[in-house]
Amino acid sequence: MYLWLGGALLIAATLLVSGVPEWMAHALAGCALLKGGLALANVPAVLPLDEMKSLLQQIQSSNQKLTADFAETQKQLQQLRRSGLGNSNPARLAHQAVSDDCARYLAAVVICGADSIGGLNHIKGAQRDSLVGECKSVLGVETRSALTSSDIPLPTQYSAQVVELIWKFGQARQFATVYPLGTGTVKLPQLKTSPTFGFLNQSASIPEKSPQIQFVTFTAQKAGGIVRVPSEIDTDTIVPLGQFLARYIAREAARWEDTVLFLADGTSTYNSLKGVGQTCVDGSLVVTLGSGKTKVTDITIADLRSMRAKVNGAALFQSAYYFHPSMEALLRSFNSSTYTPFVVGPDRSATFEGFPVRWVGVLPVYDTTAHASQIQGAFGDLSYWYLGERSALSMEISREVFFATDELAVRALERFTV
Numbered sequence: 001m002y003l004w005l006g007g008a009l010l011i012a013a014t015l016l017v018s019g020v021p022e023w024m025a026h027a028l029a030g031c032a033l034l035k036g037g038l039a040l041a042n043v044p045a046v047l048p049l050d051e052m053k054s055l056l057q058q059i060q061s062s063n064q065k066l067t068a069d070f071a072e073t074q075k076q077l078q079q080l081r082r083s084g085l086g087n088s089n090p091a092r093l094a095h096q097a098v099s100d101d102c103a104r105y106l107a108a109v110v111i112c113g114a115d116s117i118g119g120l121n122h123i124k125g126a127q128r129d130s131l132v133g134e135c136k137s138v139l140g141v142e143t144r145s146a147l148t149s150s151d152i153p154l155p156t157q158y159s160a161q162v163v164e165l166i167w168k169f170g171q172a173r174q175f176a177t178v179y180p181l182g183t184g185t186v187k188l189p190q191l192k193t194s195p196t197f198g199f200l201n202q203s204a205s206i207p208e209k210s211p212q213i214q215f216v217t218f219t220a221q222k223a224g225g226i227v228r229v230p231s232e233i234d235t236d237t238i239v240p241l242g243q244f245l246a247r248y249i250a251r252e253a254a255r256w257e258d259t260v261l262f263l264a265d266g267t268s269t270y271n272s273l274k275g276v277g278q279t280c281v282d283g284s285l286v287v288t289l290g291s292g293k294t295k296v297t298d299i300t301i302a303d304l305r306s307m308r309a310k311v312n313g314a315a316l317f318q319s320a321y322y323f324h325p326s327m328e329a330l331l332r333s334f335n336s337s338t339y340t341p342f343v344v345g346p347d348r349s350a351t352f353e354g355f356p357v358r359w360v361g362v363l364p365v366y367d368t369t370a371h372a373s374q375i376q377g378a379f380g381d382l383s384y385w386y387l388g389e390r391s392a393l394s395m396e397i398s399r400e401v402f403f404a405t406d407e408l409a410v411r412a413l414e415r416f417t418v
Helices: 002-017 022-037 049-083 100-116 125-139 156-169 235-263 276-282 301-308 325-333
Strands: 177-180 185-193 212-219 221-230 320-323 342-344 350-352 355-359 378-380 386-398 407-417
Touching: 100 125, 100 235, 100 386, 100 407, 125 235, 156 235, 221 235, 235 276, 235 386, 235 407, 276 378, 301 378, 320 325, 325 342, 325 350
Parallel strands: 177 386, 320 355
Antiparallel strands: 185 212, 221 407, 320 378, 342 350, 350 355, 386 407
16 A cells, blocks of 8 residues: 555656646546555556546546436435335325325425415515425425416325325215216216016027116216415424315315215205215105104114115115214114114124114214104115216315415315216
């Protein structure tokens, strides 16, 4: 090592005497020292000037390439962190509605959207720049100053998390058949009558057994609402804000989907859609209490059994009861010391005489008040019902709606039908 160090100093001294600039002499001295450190034993103490210049150019070129490769690696790492590639369903803690990445994305869309309409002008300069800069980094729009709904679509993995959350809060998506609608209006075939099979005589002609088909038209209806968000936002609240938005939007979307599926009565409130209850009433597939019995407490176990006779045999095997959770009080009243038709498991799953009981929050509650012509519950296989969805949830931001209270308005919309 000391031998090569001496060689390096000798090269530097020789170059200074021959008129080579001092910076090049020091650079080449360091190069000789590097070669000495690598124990290149047969390198001469003094190299020709042309070879030294070529060597220096190679070092500079390699340094530029390393710098460019490092910058590209940093860029790819940032993109990987933002998109969460390779993990479409990231792990979430028990208290989290969606993953932190999804929460950041939802909050970033709101914050950048609010900034584009001047909704964050009240925040101090440095704090605002930090907040907006962090959100733009999450969205990958560091070079853009504005945000529109067409700029940043919700990535597939994040959209799936929000839909999964709707599935968690609502029963319509859990038990009905979710069908994606390719266009705004879709016609699906429905089997009106089944072909009848039977015995045939030998050599007799076989009559045609043709089922009758009718078409059901699915027209996607726009639904949604507005969420109030305080305008006082800082960088520490990005993830909590995203979790709040995801939970709030998913819960309200699930509640409205359940309401339409079970309670839509064909009026303008439901855009002329009819749900499970009204369809059963129109088809006379109902169990009506006796004269003068208009209270929930008037329902008997025989009435609940009669509901099962109204269902087609093909659907009976996968059927379940659908009631509001408070109806547990009525179902428990049918239990006695000798017979227990209503059973609740350790996981809160319930059965009534062997059929599952599924709790639906939008159905009428259990009380002692008279309710004439009220649909109290349902029984059947809900998978025969279709929930057609046109597109995923979309979000837009406005400041003018809540001008008086200095709040931001986040509008969430979806398009679906039953």
